[in-house]
Amino acid sequence: MGIVAHVDAGKTSLTERLLYAAGVIDRVGRVDDGNTQTDLMDLERKRGITIRSAVVSFALGDLPVNLIDTPGHSDFIAEVERALSVLDGAVLVLSAVEGVQPQTRLLMRTLRRLRIPTLLFVNKIDRVGARYDELLADIRRLLTPSAVPMATVTDLGTRPAAVEPLAVQRSELAEILAERNDSFLESYLEGAAVDQAAELRRQVATAEVHPVYFGSAMTGTGVPELIEGIRTWLPRATGTPGDELRARVFKVERGAAGQKIASARVVSGTLAARSPVAVHPVDGPEYQVRPSGVEVFANGARQPIERVEAGQIVALRGLKSIRIGDQLGVPTTQVGRLFAPPTLETVVSARDRVKLFQALMQLAEQDPLIRVRKAGELTVSLYGEVQKEVIASLLESEYGVQVSFSETTPIHVERLNGVGAAMRDITEGPWAAGVGFRVSPGSDGLEYELEVELGGLPRAFHTAIEEAVRQTLHQGLFGWEIPDIRVALTHTAYDSAGTVAADFRRLVPLILLQAIAEAGTTVLEPVNHFELDVPPDTISRILAHVAEHRGVVTQATDTHLEGTIPAATTHPFESQLPTLTHGEGLLTTTFHSYIPVATEPPIRPRTDGNPLNEKQYVLHLNQS
Structure with a gap:
């Protein structure tokens, strides 16, 4: 099971409580003291945030649990994505004070889409400003309409705050369950005896209903009730040792x-x-x-x-x-992308470039979304500014490399304008191979199709062609990736005596980019959705500030703004907020979409020798 939350909601503190209850540790560590069980990196302990997912195993009675503590900061959403792909169930943690935050909504939306059985734990009921009825209403409005409270709270917002469990057999719960099961509804309306616990267990397992628990991870209040909820409602793993691996x-x-x-x-x-x-x-x-x-x-x-x-x-x-x-x-269906890829990049420099490159490549193994590009300079992709500090700390502590970063810039993408085709036969070039492609706009990643007979070419050559296609699409006509495209392989030719896989790997970029050039591309820039809370007396200044940074406000009150803002101006916009809001502004941003660049399309330096210029490309291959 996974524990997920917006940053600072109390995930790691709750993990400590669960480990303590299971007897794995004999004292509860504190995030602020840097002595928690799952925050193992020095930077995690210093900053008090989780950066890398950590696994810890323990038993809750007769239930063995593999628990994954995930990061809460949006810069490390890729770590959360990887954890979600292996979960049987989850606990989503909210703060009783801050309530439903943007990252909370993003996580819950993803959990529901993946149909992962989820319990909600409202933490910090002992903090001043803690809410119950209002927060439950927010949960039902913003996260899930089928939230079922499993306890009430006494002395809310004070140190002695305590929870009083609610009976499972009650009319409020029966009505929620009946909305999602016609046979249960029929029995309930007829006054027949219904097993609400069994029906609740079934609907939690199918991610239709979400029990809500309350407590305080710091004091331990409400944690035993949550543990019982984990044991009772979350479904146990069903795979068996006798099945295929x-x-x-x-x-x-x-x-x-x-x-x-x-x-x-x-x-x-x-x-x-x-x-x-x-x-x-x-x-x-x-x-x-x-x-x-x-x-x-x-x-x-x-x-x-x-x-x-x-x-x-x-x-x-x-x-x-x-x-x-x-x-x-045995492979199962691949889990598609759950969250948006990084939209920012920065140039990294160090005295020893070779050592820096080797270290960055090892970091990219641990996080595939830290893409490393070598186009004269070394660049890495990012989710945000906090990630810069993490990468710098890891490079220094684990590899002994001190680095500096340039200003963060947005990662653009390219989108096809139409349909294009290109072909070259085996007799027309320096390589003993022939290929043809037709390209057209796509909507969900690369859609690769064969319009040639699979048996007409050795499998190793087909593999080489597809791998070269994927690699080539990292750099379109302007040097930016083309993430959504349909590519059809329309022609192949080879010489059984002289052709090798490398002939196809070298030819594919030339012909594929010729087809893409015929179709044409448009460069798009990333845009973020923002939510901003500000003091009422600053709202007019903030509205002007949003417009100045090319932002668009879609919802507004005296203290709250929502809208979109380009990724290119998000950091400058954020850096001036403390001054404009007397230090009281609270901004959260998440990726929203890509839109066409309004000005001259930016060009990214190529790393592939430029297949758009055949002479330059062949020279590059001969020199490498």
């Missing part, structure tokens, strides 16, 4: 000796050290590996084990090419 890698890190350690959820089957395992990469052909070591998470630590079974989370060693998102054993 299915596992998904959701985290990759490096050990003290520099070796890769991959964390994976075993959904079904068994996995043993030194036994062959099929790996299905996120993109690329299947291959076989033999894990040199298998460790299981148990009682707050990792322990070596020879064989692991369904339902457990394991740490695997000896998988040199493993990446986040790879599947082991």
Whole structure:
């Protein structure tokens, strides 16, 4: 199960309480003191925020739990995304004071879309300003209409605040359950005896209803009731050791000796050290590996084990090419992107460029969204300014590299304007290969289609073509990625005696970009949605400030604004808010969409030798 929340709602503190209740730790650590069990990085302890997902295993009675504590800061939403892909259930934490925040809404929307059974825990009921009825109304309006309170609160907003559990067998709950089950409704209206607990368990398991618990992670109030709710309502894993192996890698890190350690959820089957395992990469052909070591998470630590079974989370060693998102054993349907990719990038520089590049590539293994580009300068992609500090800290502490960053700039994308086609036969160039492509606008990532017979070309050549297509689309006509496109392979040719896969890898960028050039592209810039709370006496200044930074207000009151603002101006906009709002402005932003650039399209330096200029491209290949 995962614990997710907006930053500072109390996820890590709740994790500490659960570990204490399970007997894994003998004292509850504090985030402010930097001594919590799951915040292991120095920077996490210094800043009091979770940056990397941490796994800890324990037992709640007869229920074994693998708990994933996820980051709350929006800069690290990619870590949350990877955790969500392996969950059976979740606890979404809210603050009784701050209530439903933008990140809370984003997380709940994703949990509901994935149909992950979820309990809500309203934390900090002992804080001044804590709310109950008003907050429940906000939860039902903004998060889920099927929120079911499982307790009332006495002495709300004071130190002695306590919870009083509500009976499961009650009319309010019966009415909510009846709205989602006609047979239950019929029995209830006829006055027949109905098992509300059984129906609640079923509807929680199908993510139709969401029980809401109240408490304080700092004092422990309400935590026993939450634990009982986890044991009672969240469904247990159903995979069995006798099934075929299915596992998904959701985290990759490096050990003290520099070796890769991959964390994976075993959904079904068994996995043993030194036994062959099929790996299905996120993109690329299947291959076989033999894990040199298998460790299981148990009682707050990792322990070596020879064989692991369904339902457990394991740490695997000896998988040199493993990446986040790879599947082991029999592949299941790939989980699509849950959150938007990074929309910002920055140039990173250091005295030792070679060492910096190697270190950044290792960081990119742990976080695939830290894309590293080498186009004269080294650039990395970002979600926000906090991530800069994290990357700098990791590079210095783990690799001994001190770095500096340039100003953050937005990552644009390109969108096809129409349809284009290009073809080259085997007799027309320096490589013993021929390909043809037709491209057209897409709406959901790369849609790659074959309009040639699969058997007309060796499989290795088909693999080389598709991999080259994916790589080429990272740089469109203006140097920006083309994320949504339909590519049809319309022609292939090869010489059985002389053609090698490298011939196709070199030819594909030339012909694919010719087809894209015929279609034409438009450069788009990222735009964020913002919510801003300000003092009433500053609202006119803030409205002018929004307009000055190309923002558009869509909703407004005397103290609250919502709207959109380009990613390019978001940081400058935010940096001036403390002065304009007497330090009282509260801004949250999330990615919203891409819109066409209104001015001259920005051009990004290429890293591929420029296939749009064949002579320059061939020269680049000959020199590399």
